[in-house]
Amino acid sequence: xxxxxxxxxxxxxxxxxxxxxxxxxxxxxxxxxxxxxxxxxxxxxxxxxxxxxxxxxxxxxxxxxxxxxxxxxxxxxxxxxxxxxxxxxxxxxxxxxxxxxxxxxxxxxxxxxxxxxxxxxxxxxxxxxxxxxxxxxxxxxxxxxxxxxxxxxxxxxxxxxxxxxxxxxxxxxxxxxxxxxxxxxxxxxxxxxxxxxxxxxxxxxxxxxxxxxxxxxxxxxxxxxxxxxxxxxxxxxxxxxxxxxxxxxxxxxxxxxxxxxxxxxxxxxxxxxxxxxxxxxxxxxxxxxxxxxxxxxx
Amino acid sequence: xxxxxxxxxxxxxxxxxxxxxxxxxxxxxxxxxxxxxxxxxxxxxxxxxxxxxxxxxxxxxxxxxxxxxxxxxxxxxxxxxxxxxxxxxxxxxxxxxxxxxxxxxxxxxxxxxxxxxxxxxxxxxxxxxxxxxxxxxxxxxxxxxxxxxxxxxxxxxxxxxxxxxxxxxxxxxxxxxxxxxxxxxxxxxxxxxxxxxxxxxxxxxxxxxxxxxxxxxxxxxxxxxxxxxxxxxxxxxxxxxxxxxxxxxxxxxxxxxxxxxxxxxxxxxxxxxxxxxxxxxxxxxxxxxxxxxxxxxx
Numbered sequence: 001x002x003x004x005x006x007x008x009x010x011x012x013x014x015x016x017x018x019x020x021x022x023x024x025x026x027x028x029x030x031x032x033x034x035x036x037x038x039x040x041x042x043x044x045x046x047x048x049x050x051x052x053x054x055x056x057x058x059x060x061x062x063x064x065x066x067x068x069x070x071x072x073x074x075x076x077x078x079x080x081x082x083x084x085x086x087x088x089x090x091x092x093x094x095x096x097x098x099x100x101x102x103x104x105x106x107x108x109x110x111x112x113x114x115x116x117x118x119x120x121x122x123x124x125x126x127x128x129x130x131x132x133x134x135x136x137x138x139x140x141x142x143x144x145x146x147x148x149x150x151x152x153x154x155x156x157x158x159x160x161x162x163x164x165x166x167x168x169x170x171x172x173x174x175x176x177x178x179x180x181x182x183x184x185x186x187x188x189x190x191x192x193x194x195x196x197x198x199x200x201x202x203x204x205x206x207x208x209x210x211x212x213x214x215x216x217x218x219x220x221x222x223x224x225x226x227x228x229x230x231x232x233x234x235x236x237x238x239x240x241x242x243x244x245x246x247x248x249x250x251x252x253x254x255x256x257x258x259x260x261x262x263x264x265x266x267x268x269x270x271x272x273x274x275x276x277x278x279x280x281x282x283x284x285x286x287x288x289x290x291x292x293x294x295x296x297x298x
Numbered sequence: 299x300x301x302x303x304x305x306x307x308x309x310x311x312x313x314x315x316x317x318x319x320x321x322x323x324x325x326x327x328x329x330x331x332x333x334x335x336x337x338x339x340x341x342x343x344x345x346x347x348x349x350x351x352x353x354x355x356x357x358x359x360x361x362x363x364x365x366x367x368x369x370x371x372x373x374x375x376x377x378x379x380x381x382x383x384x385x386x387x388x389x390x391x392x393x394x395x396x397x398x399x400x401x402x403x404x405x406x407x408x409x410x411x412x413x414x415x416x417x418x419x420x421x422x423x424x425x426x427x428x429x430x431x432x433x434x435x436x437x438x439x440x441x442x443x444x445x446x447x448x449x450x451x452x453x454x455x456x457x458x459x460x461x462x463x464x465x466x467x468x469x470x471x472x473x474x475x476x477x478x479x480x481x482x483x484x485x486x487x488x489x490x491x492x493x494x495x496x497x498x499x500x501x502x503x504x505x506x507x508x509x510x511x512x513x514x515x516x517x518x519x520x521x522x523x524x525x526x527x528x529x530x531x532x533x534x535x536x537x538x539x540x541x542x543x544x545x546x547x548x549x550x551x552x553x554x555x556x557x558x559x560x561x562x563x564x565x566x567x568x569x570x571x572x573x574x575x576x577x578x579x580x581x582x583x584x585x586x587x588x589x590x591x592x593x594x595x596x
């Protein structure tokens with residue numbers, strides 16, 4: 001695969017294994033499409049599929065999966081802890097290799113147009129594909145959820161970007177867009193005081209004055225009797241992992257607290273970690289092209 | 299490519315571009331073989347080619363390249379600064395992905411047998427493929443070089459592993475074997491005193507009491523007015539980059555000297571750097587399978 005895009009579609013079915021398999025089948029046995037991971041969450045009643053591929057092949061497979069989900073999932077019967085607005089809740093495209101963000105945006109719009117026409121599904125473009133700043137944030141788009149969407153999309157400011165201004169009766173609406181790879185990164189502290197983790201989270205996250213591409217909150221790790229700064233790194237190429245790690249370390253010191261370790265949840269692009277190694281080893285004149293695997297994948 | 303081996307053959311021609319290109323052509327336009335790098339050194343009069351591939355395809359291409367080198371290079375006319383004993387001086391195979399060291403050893407022996415039969419070339423197996431411990435070290439095998447080899451291989455302890463106990467008239471002999479990936483890693487110090495770099499090199503290298511998989515020496519960086527501990531990491535999976543970096547740092551302190559940075563020369567496997575990132579970030583429960591590119595290559 002010369003050009004690689006990633007797609008991480010979220011479907012509102014986390015309990016019925018047979019349905020999850022049928023949707024996931026759209027990504028199996030396809031040329032230039034590789035299923036990396038999929039998992040259903042019973043409490044959330046939601047599945048997340050991680051797949052990479054050549055843009056055109058990936059596009060066809062994603063459209064097929066959306067079609068199957070619309071056929072199999074009835075949102076009027078859906079209950080789960082996670083907020084959701086459609087059978088296919090959200091479909092982000094992520095540039096991985098020899099692909100730009102502009103290409104990911106273009107791909108998301110092509111998919112949006114096709115699924116709106118083929119399935120009569122209203123589509124909101126979000127994140128980098130959004131048609132207006134107030135539509136960038138997924139939470140803002142999804143507010144009201146499936147049950148409130150019938151009314152919401154009749155409002156002038158919430159006219160869908162593609163498709164009818166009318167909910168699909170069983171599949172609701174979908175958000176499709178392009179974004180940077182997300183790294184779920186948690187830093188663990190040797191204290192059981194939740195307010196320490198919450199204070200540090202506030203200091204590092206963008207919304208309250210911290211780093212531009214950091215979302216963070218404090219979380220209790222009950223079994224470990226420790227707390228965690230739970231972080232979403234929304235653009236590791238501009239806010240680096242090591243920078244956040246070192247910042248949490250020096251902020252923790254004022255409470256007499258130490259960082260005991262950190263963890264990466266799920267997948268992480270090679271570059272996010274190699275960038276941190278390059279910082280700590282003080283690598284001079286280093287280029288990602290020196291990484292054997294980067295060269296093999298070229 | 300499901301299974302990937304690397305091969306880094308060294309040829310005794312670094313000046314005649316046409317000949318270098320003809321040899322390198324053996325690795326171009328072949329299915330499941332990917333030429334990563336090649337370069338000729340005029341002073342050394344030697345070329346190094348870095349290539350990866352599926353074992354069987356790589357084997358065929360390497361044999362073809364050896365044949366071309368034997369045809370094009372006349373060792374009776376060869377002069378250069380680097381020690382050498384044949385037109386094809388040394389051919390290491392390195393397991394990269396879904397391949398074991400045992401498989402690399404087996405592959406090296408298949409190539410050794412075939413080139414000895416096809417071209418009448420005497421072959422010494424070296425490193426992990428060696429038939430006796432005293433033949434593991436390439437420098438020991440190569441001692442005497444091309445000019446001394448005619449006599450050396452008549453000695454009972456230097457009978458070749460494959461082929462006749464008689465030098466090829468124009469191509470000499472070759473060493474073929476299997477080894478771990480080598481990482482050329484240099485650490486720079488903020489002093490111009492060569493003896494400081496030499497002292498530290500002595501402390502970290504295996505031969506004088508240091509780490510098992512480290513070769514090191516002190517080098518002057520005249521232009522920078524600094525010195526460097528120049529290192530070959532011969533198995534980064536067992537002696538890690540960060541461990542050597544931190545050791546050089548604390549050894550430098552006794553001279554009031556600081557590490558200013560480090561550098562990787564040429565290619566480095568992803569895992570060598572990710573392992574260092576995992577150390578510095580204190581990553582808990584991390585697996586290389588969480589790296590997106592590792593999953594894509596699977």
